Amino acid sequence: MTAPTIAAIETRALRVPLARPWAADVRELGVIVVTVTDSDGAQGIGFSWTPSIGAGAVRALIDDDLAPFLTGRAADTNGWQAAWEHVHEAGGGGVTTIALAGIDLALWDLRGKREGASLASLVGRTRESQPVYGSGVNIHYSLAELEAQARRWVAAGYAGAKIKIGKPDLAEDLDRVAAVRSILGPERALMVDANQRWQLPRAIEAAQELAAFDVAWLEEPLRADDTAGYRALHAESAVPIALGENLHTIHRFRDFLDAGAIDVAQPNIVRVGGVTPFLAIAAVVRDAGVTLAPHLLPELSAQVAFALADETWIEDVEDAGFWQSGVLERPSGVEFAGGRVAGGNRPGLGLDFVNDLTTGDER
Numbered sequence: 001m002t003a004p005t006i007a008a009i010e011t012r013a014l015r016v017p018l019a020r021p022w023a024a025d026v027r028e029l030g031v032i033v034v035t036v037t038d039s040d041g042a043q044g045i046g047f048s049w050t051p052s053i054g055a056g057a058v059r060a061l062i063d064d065d066l067a068p069f070l071t072g073r074a075a076d077t078n079g080w081q082a083a084w085e086h087v088h089e090a091g092g093g094g095v096t097t098i099a100l101a102g103i104d105l106a107l108w109d110l111r112g113k114r115e116g117a118s119l120a121s122l123v124g125r126t127r128e129s130q131p132v133y134g135s136g137v138n139i140h141y142s143l144a145e146l147e148a149q150a151r152r153w154v155a156a157g158y159a160g161a162k163i164k165i166g167k168p169d170l171a172e173d174l175d176r177v178a179a180v181r182s183i184l185g186p187e188r189a190l191m192v193d194a195n196q197r198w199q200l201p202r203a204i205e206a207a208q209e210l211a212a213f214d215v216a217w218l219e220e221p222l223r224a225d226d227t228a229g230y231r232a233l234h235a236e237s238a239v240p241i242a243l244g245e246n247l248h249t250i251h252r253f254r255d256f257l258d259a260g261a262i263d264v265a266q267p268n269i270v271r272v273g274g275v276t277p278f279l280a281i282a283a284v285v286r287d288a289g290v291t292l293a294p295h296l297l298p299e300l301s302a303q304v305a306f307a308l309a310d311e312t313w314i315e316d317v318e319d320a321g322f323w324q325s326g327v328l329e330r331p332s333g334v335e336f337a338g339g340r341v342a343g344g345n346r347p348g349l350g351l352d353f354v355n356d357l358t359t360g361d362e363r
Helices: 055-070 077-090 093-117 119-123 145-157 170-184 200-213 227-236 250-258 275-287 298-305
Strands: 006-015 028-038 043-050 129-135 160-164 187-194 215-219 241-243 314-317 334-337 341-342
Touching: 006 093, 028 055, 028 093, 028 129, 043 055, 043 093, 055 077, 055 093, 077 093, 077 275, 093 119, 093 275, 119 275, 119 298, 129 145, 129 298, 145 160, 145 170, 145 215, 160 170, 170 187, 170 200, 200 215, 200 227, 227 241, 250 275, 275 298, 298 314, 298 334
Parallel strands: 129 160, 129 314, 160 187, 187 215, 215 241
Antiparallel strands: 006 028, 028 043, 129 341, 334 341
16 A cells, blocks of 8 residues: 655644733734645644744745645655755754744644544653643733732642843842742742843853742843853853753754753754654753753643653743634643643644634735
């Protein structure tokens, strides 16, 4: 019996409004829904995602370069490396890997629907649940708004929470961290994220000051490209250093791991190119003895995390999940309760995207 091949790859654009804008110029997410149809007529649905810019470029790369290259090839995820090499002239990561993710996810979805198996089962489920931490894009919040958000996380039962820092005055950051730590109490984990805002001297100073608040990790204090800077910071830091949401390939993760520059690796499944490269990165991180904490997309990250050997923090950004925004026809089967995430038993990815948010099909 001949294995199915890819007959068609189609895209459509969704613009998903954020219930709580991440910034004045970040009020919606760009989602490219990708449908792969195989030669037997079966379909898998995946997606590519970007929070502010680049969705049009991602879609164009899929339509103009990846779809023609992959059509007629085997309808499975084994072709990921060849597809990455095909678009590598446009960049080893970034737009290229984000575009590849849409197709890779659709192919995992297709396989799961063929076999009647969930993504977690396909990867090899080892856990029924994983812990969740509350997160928010909140540096623009007043202190009162930030405190109210922290109280919501406590009420929801989260065992940890993450806030944004990086104000012009470090003293203001420290006041905000102190306020949230007081609300969380000593038993809950507190993480902070500077979103690449600092230069090395400020990052070293901040890391020293943050140690007083028992911070679980300091995330992306420097530009994610700065391997040498992170190596120097790690040598001086009194708190664990986390990054990875802006590393796009296994090669860049290896660079940071080999440099001994990070304590927590945070690959984003879409930004690295899908489940296929994510699993390879997770194995490299585990072998290095570094903690893995997937970045965003909990409806997807949790399903893959159910197949990891260790307990792994899953990030839940307030009012930014697909199930919260109305972009899904029905829940993915991933359930959040009591500070943990469970479920994920629907065939394939379990994600069904709505049709009526489509506003980007002017291509």
